[in-house]
Amino acid sequence: MGSQNIDSGSLIVLHCIIHQEALCAKTINFQHVTNIPVKAVNFIWSRGLNHREFQQSMADIDAEYSDVKYFCEVMWLSKAGMLKRAYDLLEEIELFLDMKGDAIPELRDKEWRCDLAILVDITDCLSALNVRLQGKDQLINEMFSLIKGFQIKLRVWESQIRNQNPAHFPTLKNHDTSNLQYQKYGDKLAVLREEFSERFGDLKKHSQAIEVFASPFSVDVTAIPEDIQMEIIELQCNDELRKKFDESSVYQFYKKHVSVTVYPKLSAHARKK
Structure with a gap:
């Protein structure tokens, strides 16, 4: 990919x-x-x-x-x-x-x-x-x-x-x-x-960007742009956020649980959707 x-x-x-x-x-x-x-x-x-x-x-x-x-x-x-x-x-x-x-x-x-x-x-x-x-x-x-x-x-x-x-x-x-x-x-x-x-x-053409937004815990980190890789790795290793993602809608997950301070690039990416 x-x-x-x-x-x-x-x-x-x-x-x-x-x-x-x-x-x-x-x-x-x-x-x-x-x-x-x-x-x-x-x-x-x-x-x-x-x-x-x-x-x-x-x-x-x-x-x-x-x-x-x-x-x-x-x-x-x-x-x-x-x-x-x-x-x-x-x-x-x-x-x-x-x-x-x-x-x-x-x-x-x-x-x-x-x-x-x-x-x-x-x-x-x-x-x-x-x-x-x-x-x-x-x-x-x-x-x-x-x-x-x-x-x-x-x-x-x-x-x-x-x-x-x-x-x-x-x-x-x-x-x-x-x-x-x-x-x-x-x-x-x-x-x-x-x-x-x-x-x-x-x-x-935007399928990868959409996948990062919709499936941040399962997306292949090696296949996404380097500027967002580190944030995705941190997110995928956060068991508490993974649980919140499984329990919430995608919209509510980004709105309530993804910190703009900790995940600035991912938060900005989510706002585009």
Whole structure:
């Protein structure tokens, strides 16, 4: 592991992680899929009468859901909830549009439905990641761990899909998988994986600095910059502080237990996170 410069005197500057994740999500580019449910949902919501009639039709057949979700383009990840609801109500939406004389042929197409199914699964995963990234009091090391974990998941998903294994795509598994275009889906996941790698490259560059902050008692002293090595050695040999670290959150540990006088460089480093 090569040493990275840990400058305790300046802040680490990163692009907004949550915004970068949302931009990654936009690269999936399943426009031929998303345009159809967006068109259908917008038709239902476009007039009050259409919307009320659709809600009533859901009530009449005792559907699991009573309505479809409106899609806001500004909040891209709102698409995840809209797509899932649209998928679950495909039959009802198709029936309603037929009744209104505004049928959409794609809703009956098996390949298009499979494309929608995997898109539902992918956007659901992206949305779940987005929610976790917005958790309260998130520190940079926690967000970095979430991004690293998701990138590993993408590699696993891509490999499995290319090997005709949709194990982690529950919506897609509901379909006849004998004629699935696995390589096409693998290519989509590859694009998403590459986008994550590119957009979070600057975060990866700071991985060593983040490790020093998040795991000061287990970091390899010989692999970190010399200017902070002596403080880390002293810290790692302090059994009382090790116990405090195990019992506290990372934030509370640095705030309450790491002396600025004894560990000036480590304290300054922690303040950047």
